[in-house]
Amino acid sequence: MIEADRPRPLKEAARITKMLDAVFGDDRFDRGPVDVARLALEYSANIEPNGPIHEVVERNIPGCIGALVYSEPRPRQWAIMYHLNQSAGRRAFTIGHELGHYVLHRRMIEDDDAYDHGIYCDENSIIRRNGSGIEKEADEFAAALLMPFHDFRKQLPAKERPDFDALGRIAKRYGVSLTATILRWLEYTETRAMMIVSNEGFAHWAKSSGPAFKTGRYLKTKDTVFELPQQAFAARRDYSDAATVGTMQATHVWFPEPVFEMCFRSDRYDQEITLLHFEGEGPRYQGEEETPDTFDRFIQNGQFPVP
Numbered sequence: 001m002i003e004a005d006r007p008r009p010l011k012e013a014a015r016i017t018k019m020l021d022a023v024f025g026d027d028r029f030d031r032g033p034v035d036v037a038r039l040a041l042e043y044s045a046n047i048e049p050n051g052p053i054h055e056v057v058e059r060n061i062p063g064c065i066g067a068l069v070y071s072e073p074r075p076r077q078w079a080i081m082y083h084l085n086q087s088a089g090r091r092a093f094t095i096g097h098e099l100g101h102y103v104l105h106r107r108m109i110e111d112d113d114a115y116d117h118g119i120y121c122d123e124n125s126i127i128r129r130n131g132s133g134i135e136k137e138a139d140e141f142a143a144a145l146l147m148p149f150h151d152f153r154k155q156l157p158a159k160e161r162p163d164f165d166a167l168g169r170i171a172k173r174y175g176v177s178l179t180a181t182i183l184r185w186l187e188y189t190e191t192r193a194m195m196i197v198s199n200e201g202f203a204h205w206a207k208s209s210g211p212a213f214k215t216g217r218y219l220k221t222k223d224t225v226f227e228l229p230q231q232a233f234a235a236r237r238d239y240s241d242a243a244t245v246g247t248m249q250a251t252h253v254w255f256p257e258p259v260f261e262m263c264f265r266s267d268r269y270d271q272e273i274t275l276l277h278f279e280g281e282g283p284r285y286q287g288e289e290e291t292p293d294t295f296d297r298f299i300q301n302g303q304f305p306v307p
């Protein structure tokens with residue numbers, strides 16, 4: 001794809017990525033992740049000297065994960081705020097998301113009365129990457145900036161089925177959370193895989209890779225609560241090393257085919273991440289099994305990565 005044809009979030013992220021590659025070298029991730037807070041200050045001062053981001057700060061913003069706010073007096077001073085008690089990994093993605101709003105949407109946020117001195121972003125938008133419109137754009141920007149595909153694909157080829165060790169190493173490389181890492185991988189993997197985030201035996205949300213979705217392997221968590229199968233590690237509260245390594249689950253535990261399941265618990269966020277690896281290319285997707293409504297709803301919810 002040539003640069004001019006790319007959607008703007010990807011184009012802007014690619015511009016900064018190129019600049020960072022030029023300054024720090026193509027192998028910069030071997031030495032550490034993007035210092036996104038510093039980048040926000042320096043890059044904004046560069047592109048908008050009269051209205052830069054002047055601080056990146058932790059604040060108590062109930063119900064929100066992050067925000068991009070501006071001062072009333074002109075010239076504007078902008079600030080990125082991230083909510084209290086985020087792990088370093090979550091914080092990095094939050095700051096990346098808000099920097100995305102600054103780079104892509106600051107004029108609109110200033111001009112539109114619908115925004116009250118800034119934009120406030122919730123968990124659904126930032127952590128689940130399930131927002132729409134400008135929320136989706138800010139997520140795409142953050143993911144591309146912090147985890148560029150050209151480097152990610154080298155770490156994890158598209159046909160590989162990673163375990164939590166491999167995914168954890170990559171999360172560390174990019175300084176982001178395990179969840180953000182898996183969501184990024186699910187965007188390009190050619191394997192059929194699914195991530196499920198649960199608590200107390202119920203799935204709160206799930207995300208499938210494109211190939212998994214096309215073969216009907218997804219969970220509906222939008223308007224309904226999905227109870228985990230009894231044999232699932234998370235349902236059995238089995239968070240042992242064996243759960244992290246994983247096991248083969250028989251046909252009909254999760255789906256009408258066997259699946260390799262692994263589970264990792266985060267005490268900090270009181271939730272479990274279950275990863276399912278399906279074998280092969282799987283059964284052909286039978287369109288008539290699902291109503292168009294369901295399919296459309298999944299596309300609208302961003303469950304299906306539209307190319």
Ligand SMILES: [Zn+2]
Pocket residue numbers: 097101119120121122125134135138
């Ligand atoms: Zn946002």
